[in-house]
Amino acid sequence: MNLCIITNESVFKKDQKYFCDNLDLKSIPEELSKHFEVSVYARHSKQDRNNEINTQNINIFRSLFSFIFEFPKKIKKQNSHYLLISLTPITLIASLILSLYRKKYFLYLRSDGFKEYKSILGFYGPFMYYLIFSIGTKFAKLISCRDHLLRGKQGKIVSPSQLSEKWFLNRINPELNKPKLLYVGRLKIEKGIFSLLNLLKKDELNIDLTIVTSEKNNKSKILQKNISIFSHQNINDSIIKFYDTHNIFILPSFTEAHPQVLDEALARFRPVIIFDDIKHVVRNRKGVFVSSRNINSLKNKIKYIMENYENIQKDLRNNVLPTKKAFINDLKDIIGKG
Numbered sequence: 001m002n003l004c005i006i007t008n009e010s011v012f013k014k015d016q017k018y019f020c021d022n023l024d025l026k027s028i029p030e031e032l033s034k035h036f037e038v039s040v041y042a043r044h045s046k047q048d049r050n051n052e053i054n055t056q057n058i059n060i061f062r063s064l065f066s067f068i069f070e071f072p073k074k075i076k077k078q079n080s081h082y083l084l085i086s087l088t089p090i091t092l093i094a095s096l097i098l099s100l101y102r103k104k105y106f107l108y109l110r111s112d113g114f115k116e117y118k119s120i121l122g123f124y125g126p127f128m129y130y131l132i133f134s135i136g137t138k139f140a141k142l143i144s145c146r147d148h149l150l151r152g153k154q155g156k157i158v159s160p161s162q163l164s165e166k167w168f169l170n171r172i173n174p175e176l177n178k179p180k181l182l183y184v185g186r187l188k189i190e191k192g193i194f195s196l197l198n199l200l201k202k203d204e205l206n207i208d209l210t211i212v213t214s215e216k217n218n219k220s221k222i223l224q225k226n227i228s229i230f231s232h233q234n235i236n237d238s239i240i241k242f243y244d245t246h247n248i249f250i251l252p253s254f255t256e257a258h259p260q261v262l263d264e265a266l267a268r269f270r271p272v273i274i275f276d277d278i279k280h281v282v283r284n285r286k287g288v289f290v291s292s293r294n295i296n297s298l299k300n301k302i303k304y305i306m307e308n309y310e311n312i313q314k315d316l317r318n319n320v321l322p323t324k325k326a327f328i329n330d331l332k333d334i335i336g337k338g
Contacts, residue, residue, distance in 0.1 A: 002080035003036035003335060005029055006071075008088035010045035011053070011060055018058045019049035021186075021214050023162050023260065024085065024110070029055040031328040035336070036081070041071065043090065050214045064090070072097055081335050084140070086110050087129070092136045099139045106335060107140035109149040110160065115255035115277075119190040143334060145258035148280070158330045159322035160258050166240065167267040174247040174270070176309055179207040179302050182246035182270075184239065184261045185253075187215050192252030192275065195293065197227070203295045207302065209250075212242050243268040248305055250274075256281055262288070269316045271305045273298070286315040 009025045011018050020026055020042070029038050030053065039057040059074070061067040071094065075082075082098055082105035084091040091107070098105045113133065117125030133151065142155030174180070185191050193211065200209065211229040232239060243249065249265035249272045256262075256278045262285070265272050272288045274281065279290045291301045305312060 001036050001336070002039070002078055003032060003083060004039050004041065004075075004078070004080045005032075005083045005085065006041045006091055006094045007043075007085040008090040009042055009085075010047075010049070011040075011042040011058060012045040012047060012049040013060060014048070018053045018055075018060075020045075020051055020053055021049050023051060024160070026051045026053050027162060027324065028083075028085070028328075028331070029053060031324070032332060032335075035332050039080075041067070041094075064093070068093060068097075072101065075101055075103060081338065082106065083108060083335065084136075087113050087132055087136050089132070092132050095136045095140060104338070105140055107137060107142055109142065109144040109146075109155075109257075111257040112146075112149060112255050116190060119254050143331070146280075149257060156330075156334050158334070159327060160260065161263060161322035161324050161327045162260050163263055163267055163321060163323050164325075167264065171269050172244040173313075174244070176247055176306065179205075179248055179306055180246040181207055181209045181248050181250045181273075181302075182212065182242055182265075183209065183250055183252070184212045184242065184264070185251075187211075187213055190254050192254050192277075195254075196250065196252040199293070199295050199298060200227075203299065205299065205302075210242065210246060212239065239264075240268065243270055246270065247309070248273060248302065251278070253278055263321050266316060266319050267321055269313055271309070271312050271316070273301050273305070286319050287312055 007025055009020055009022045011020050029040050032038055033055050038055055040055060041059045044060045044062040082103060084094055084105060084107045113129040114126045117129040121128060137153055142150055142153055144150050144155050144157055145160050147157060183193060187193055209227045212232050243265060249270045251259060251262055251272060251274045254277045259281060262272055262281060266285060266287055273291055274288060275293045276290050282288045289301045291297045
């Protein structure tokens with residue numbers, strides 16, 4: 001059975017190998033290729049990327065016009081299932097082309113586009129996403145990581161995860177002599193990292209903050225006392241060592257649907273601080289603390305966690321977290337049944 005995956009993510013080609021930053025773009029094609037004949041359509045990247053995609057059939061388009069010209073030729077020649085990852089202008093156009101050729105397709109909603117578009121485009125962002133959502137979901141079979149992302153439409157719910165067995169083995173108790181905070185993620189406005197840094201400038205907190213990112217841009221903007229920044233490629237879950245050498249994980253995002261790093265921290269028994277913009281991600285997870293986006297609230301959460309660390313660790317042991325294996329099996333079953 002053929003499966004064609006279309007994404008807005010960027011892919012870098014080097015020596016006949018393909019690289020991306022987004023772990024979903026790496027793991028979903030790799031794992032589903034064990035069950036389907038997988039091909040991928042992605043945007044061309046001029047910059048080097050970190051994660052090699054071990055999938056053979058990858059098609060890179062250099063512009064929107066080249067995609068519009070080439071994609072219809074491909075779908076005429078093959079009988080496939082189609083999986084569109086996230087709603088973007090690219091996947092919207094793909095949905096229109098597929099509908100025109102009467103092809104059935106799945107649309108996987110991973111994040112809250114209304115909030116994302118607002119954080120990037122301001123006042124007009126949600127209106128733009130509403131238009132994209134209305135058109136892109138009209139003929140799609142929907143898959144989502146959260147009910148509310150479906151906006152009342154019917155769809156299948158999955159629990160995304162990159163957690164392999166390694167994340168649950170050989171957990172290490174952290175040092176508690178001072179708060180050592182960890183952030184893992186992109187250096188983007190919507191991720192809230194610059195908002196967090198501005199908060200920390202307002203008070204001389206006796207903490208260390210480590211930022212781990214796969215990005216090479218924007219690092220020069222982060223020059224503050226007690227803040228370290230590392231470039232890191234998460235090869236074979238090697239990023240685990242960063243979680244183990246810190247005692248609190250912080251996720252300052254303005255918008256998230258199902259953040260992978262949240263479950264990574266909880267898998268290593270690390271308490272997590274988020275801001276109230278994304279309090280919906282807590283659900284039934286234990287050990288996640290919601291702060292207001294101000295320095296006093298943040299200080300209080302850090303103080304509470306450090307003073308109650310042992311009891312919080314006991315709660316963390318009761319979490320039941322999604323795994324990569326279960327996530328891929330759910331996707332396989334949904335797509336396979338059509």
